[in-house]
Amino acid sequence: QVQMVQSGAAVKKPGASVKVSCTASGYTFTSYYIHWLRQAPGQGPEWMGMIDPRGGGTTYSQKFQGRVTMTGDTSPSTVYMEFSSLRSDDTAVYYCARDVADNENGYYGLFDCWGQGTLVTVSS
Amino acid sequence: DIQLTQSPSFLSAFVGDRVTITCRASQGINSHLAWYQQKPGKAPKLLIYAPSTLQSGVPSRFSGSGSGTEFTLTISSLQPEDFATYYCQHLNSYPLTFGGGTKVEIK
Numbered sequence: 207q208v209q210m211v212q213s214g215a216a217v218k219k220p221g222a223s224v225k226v227s228c229t230a231s232g233y234t235f236t237s238y239y240i241h242w243l244r245q246a247p248g249q250g251p252e253w254m255g256m257i258d259p260r261g262g263g264t265t266y267s268q269k270f271q272g273r274v275t276m277t278g279d280t281s282p283s284t285v286y287m288e289f290s291s292l293r294s295d296d297t298a299v300y301y302c303a304r305d306v307a308d309n310e311n312g313y314y315g316l317f318d319c320w321g322q323g324t325l326v327t328v329s330s
Numbered sequence: 331d332i333q334l335t336q337s338p339s340f341l342s343a344f345v346g347d348r349v350t351i352t353c354r355a356s357q358g359i360n361s362h363l364a365w366y367q368q369k370p371g372k373a374p375k376l377l378i379y380a381p382s383t384l385q386s387g388v389p390s391r392f393s394g395s396g397s398g399t400e401f402t403l404t405i406s407s408l409q410p411e412d413f414a415t416y417y418c419q420h421l422n423s424y425p426l427t428f429g430g431g432t433k434v435e436i437k
Contacts, residue, residue, distance in 0.1 A: 241426075250417050250428045250429065250430055250431045251374060251417065251419075251428050252428070253424075253425055253426040253427065253428075256424075265424055267424075267425045268425065269425075301373055303373075307421055312360075312362070312422075313362055313380070313421045314362075314421055314422065314423060314424060314426065315419070315421055315424075315426040316364055316376070316379055316421055317364075317366075317374070317376060317419075318376050318385065320373035320374060320375075321373065322373065323373055
């Protein structure tokens with residue numbers, strides 16, 4: 207079955223960087239975009255950006271542009287999200303998610319499978 | 331950016347009740363909307379999209395409707411496993427955004 211497995215929780219100091227991995231299985235890795243989202247305690251999900259595993263093309267939310275970098279590796283089928291200059295309000299659960307949207311018909315970002323989430327805590 | 335406003339933000343209901351949640355978009359998004367269910371400590375789960383297509387495996391008591399700027403998620407007969415938080419999300423363009431959530435609790 208389709209699965210997205212993320213790396214474990216991390217504790218970082220303000221100003222540091224974190225790199226979270228997401229390994230996909232159960233489908234052809236290059237056939238679907240993968241997105242990263244985060245969810246702060248008590249809040250709804252917030253979209254950070256996406257990567258096309260086929261060629262590595264990315265689109266980032268303007269909110270995070272300059273601080274986030276998404277990369278991919280086809281062997282193993284893994285994408286990475288590196289987030290820099292961390293602040294206390296970046297404390298959140300970070301998710302990767304597979305996108306099955308029909309882009310040709312104008313749909314974007316339909317998430318049918320999510321990783322289990324990675325808690326990133328930013329604290330001095 | 332497209333803003334999504336959900337109402338109510340909280341509702342309390344009995345098992346067996348019919349429940350309706352509304353999501354309003356700040357601009358027209360055609361039928362480009364999805365609904366997710368999230369339980370504590372878990373990732374969101376896709377329920378319905380575009381805006382009435384049921385995701386595989388989702389019970390038929392869930393239904394979605396709407397277009398343009400107003401959408402609804404209906405649970406025809408609330409079951410114990412349906413107590414959760416529900417989010418709408420637009421599928422129209424980047425940046426993607428979510429509604430603020432509706433927490434459904436047992437009365």
